[in-house]
Each structure stands twice: as structure tokens, then as C-alpha cells.
Amino acid sequence: GQNIDQPTEMTATEGAIVQINCTYQTSGFNGLFWYQQHAGEAPTFLSYNVLDGLEEKGRFSSFLSRSKGYSYLLLKELQMKDSASYLCAVEDSNYQLIWGAGTKLIIKP
Amino acid sequence: IAGITQAPTSQILAAGRRMTLRCTQDMRHNAMYWYRQDLGLGLRLIHYSNTAGTTGKGEVPDGYSVSRANTDDFPLTLASAVPSQTSVYFCASSEGPASDEQFFGPGTRLTVL
Numbered sequence: 253g254q255n256i257d258q259p260t261e262m263t264a265t266e267g268a269i270v271q272i273n274c275t276y277q278t279s280g281f282n283g284l285f286w287y288q289q290h291a292g293e294a295p296t297f298l299s300y301n302v303l304d305g306l307e308e309k310g311r312f313s314s315f316l317s318r319s320k321g322y323s324y325l326l327l328k329e330l331q332m333k334d335s336a337s338y339l340c341a342v343e344d345s346n347y348q349l350i351w352g353a354g355t356k357l358i359i360k361p
Numbered sequence: 362i363a364g365i366t367q368a369p370t371s372q373i374l375a376a377g378r379r380m381t382l383r384c385t386q387d388m389r390h391n392a393m394y395w396y397r398q399d400l401g402l403g404l405r406l407i408h409y410s411n412t413a414g415t416t417g418k419g420e421v422p423d424g425y426s427v428s429r430a431n432t433d434d435f436p437l438t439l440a441s442a443v444p445s446q447t448s449v450y451f452c453a454s455s456e457g458p459a460s461d462e463q464f465f466g467p468g469t470r471l472t473v474l
Contacts, residue, residue, distance in 0.1 A: 296465070
């Protein structure tokens, strides 16, 4: 079967760094996405990785290792507005997204 | 219209009733999707359309139908609603069906009693 695993909840302090991990087992792989979803709102796109390595975009970076079926999202200089759920999704061989349940990130002052 | 819109925002529905959730995008995207999001579960794909005139089944299509008569609109119909269809429904679109960022509508919160 297809499976995406990420921690249910994490807590971090404003100004700090946090790493949210995602492991996956899917039928095929055509890329991995990270989305941010604030409570009561729609998901919004953060990053896309298809090759191994680190993609940096401002305070957010995303890493992929295809051989390990592993990705992480790194958030630096945390701000209160970063409190949200972070969704990992893998595009399978049919080009459909398989979604993890999301990691709720709580930022404390 | 800017982006992707959904209607209604929320709805309470009696079991057995028919209901259509509306979705419209103005980005001229080829691909559109319907997801449901339930607490503790990831987004699950109900139906999708890679281009106007075509539709396909996702992971959880039973009890739902869709149509794609034109590029902009992608309605989702519940023929006879059941309580297990209580969920938040998101419509999304992307330029193409593969490896493209998906843009999401604001969601419809549906409660079936």
C-alpha cells in the first residue's frame, strides 16, 4: 500500500529552527510537495523536490532522499505566523498526490 | 473572480438529500481536483479531471460524481448524502496533471445529519 508518515504535532520556540520529517512508501515517485495549511484555511504550496538534495527558499528549505524515501522541511527564524499544519505529499506513478495527515506546528513565544 | 472559488462555504444537509458543491477557477488551468479532508487523515482525492471533457476516479469516489463541461467549472455531486460524507471538501486546480503546484479553493464544510 501507499503510506506517508509525518509526526502529528511539534512545538518550537519563536526565533528557533525546526525540522519536520516525512517518510514515504508509494507506488512510483514523481516528486514530493510540502504545503502549509493554517487552521480553517486552504493548503498553500511551499516547495517541490524531485531530485535528491536541498532546495532553499527564504526561511524555508526542503530536502529529499529518494533512496531512503525521506524528506524534511526546515523552517528557520520561526515566527508566530508559522503556526500551522505542514502537509507532505508524494506524486505517485499515476501523477496523483498521496497526502500525509500533516504535522501541526505550535510556535511558543 | 480571482483564483479558485467554492460554494457554499458551509452546509448542513439531511441524509438522503442530493447536494452539488460548486467550484470555479479563472486561471485557465487544465487539471482540477476534489479532495475531502477529515481530522487525523490526509487529504484524499475523490475525483479529478486532467482536461475539460474528461474525468477520473480518485482514492474515494464512491457516492460522488463530477462533470467537467468546460475549463472553469468542476462541480461535485452527492447523489444521496450519508453521514460519513461529513467532511471539509477542497477543490484544487493546476496547470497540468503532473508535477505542478495545486491551487486550492477555500473549502466547503459539509455536515450530513
